[in-house]
Amino acid sequence: MKGRFVRKEAELHSCLCTKEGEFMVARVKIVTDSTADIPLDLVKKFNISVIPLKVVIGNETFQDGVNLTPESFYQKLDEMDDLPSTSQPTPYEFETVYRRIAENDHSNDTTILSIHLSSQLSGTIQSATLAADEVKDAVKVEVIDSKRASYAIGIIVVEIAKMAQNGAGLSECKAKLEMLLKRTNVYFLVDTLEYLQKNGRIGKASALIGSLLKMKPVLSLTEDGQVYPYHKARGRKKALAVIREAVKNQYGDQPVHVGVSHADAEESGEQLLRNVADGLNTQSMTTTKIGAVIGAHTGRGTVAISVTPAE
Structure with missing residues (x-):
């Protein structure tokens, strides 16, 4: 796998360069x-x-990723009395x-x-x-x-x-x-629906409020970009199995790029990557941190996997 990545990088560099380099x-x-x-x-x-x-915390306004990193945002989140707002x-x-x-x-x-x-x-x-x-x-x-x-x-x-x-x-x-x-799909898990609900971004997942108990909803986005409940699984292990089956059915053996993002939940992101990406014909894997704006609407502990065709 590593050798293939090296060859692909070499091919890309060759294509990018003129005769003069x-x-x-x-x-x-x-x-x-x-x-x-x-x-x-x-x-x-x-x-x-x-x-x-922008993210507004109390009387301060921050620029997402400029003067407010994901790390500093999630630290501040623990100290907030009110939820942050975004613009x-x-x-x-x-x-x-x-x-x-x-x-x-x-x-x-x-x-x-x-x-x-x-x-x-x-x-x-x-x-x-x-x-x-x-x-x-x-x-x-x-x-x-x-x-x-x-x-x-x-x-x-x-x-x-x-x-x-x-x-x-x-x-x-x-x-x-x-x-x-x-043909790009995304599935994500949140620790709580509180942030999506209070910030008004819960979309078609609103039907889940008050009925979660021990359920772990697998969320996704509709064709027009609203949040909706893809599946209600009983526990995290089953939720991961649902996501793994979904992406396998959608992409089969075709080459794909995989991205895993997490909100101050690196271990959970790695677990998601192991459980899902390993069953695909993965050409590249990227792990990234969910920034302050998205984190303000999903909360700490959110993990997501995005899959797109590589060819």
Whole structure:
């Protein structure tokens, strides 16, 4: 398995380089937001622009992933009397990033694909759309509602950013993006539904309130990006078995990328990875931390697995 990863990295580097050994300039630029929970090394490697959402704790406002790390957020969560609130970036913040990309581009034919948190969960898409209209004189921006959250967005964004960095054109990137949006699945477990309920993001999982007892709900997202109960399992072990069966039925032996994200629950994330990813034809595995914005709505202890086709 390791040898195959090394070969794939070598092939990628070969494709990215010109005869002089310099990296090609992609005509498609990728923008996302902090709720994609993409590890910083991948953000830098694939030149992804990330716009932070905001978290309000008491009288203080923080930028997700900028001056509020996942670690510091979950520490603060223990000390809070009231639940934190969140807000989307302003259109001006999006406009600033879009114009910076346009100013740094010298090809004059670049398109920005701006891929964001589900519109069912946030107004981020609205801000991005308003900003895209403001900058149409400088650069073309296509705003995409991922209808997903956390690394279920990130796993898609990374794949499209790889293509863009490798010189793929707009039509290629959009075709791949459309396919991944249809065929990427996410399943997650929360320790409590309290956060989803109080923050108003519980969606179609509201029917579970008051009936959990020892049940461990396996949650997912609908096609339009709402939270819904995929299955009610009795205990964590059975919940993991449900997720393993679901992804195996959906992907079989086809090559996939797997991402596991956790909210201050690294051991639980590793357990999820062992129980689910090992049964798949996994081409890459990424473990990431759920940031403050998503964590404010799911709470500590949440774990999620995202799976997307590798070819």
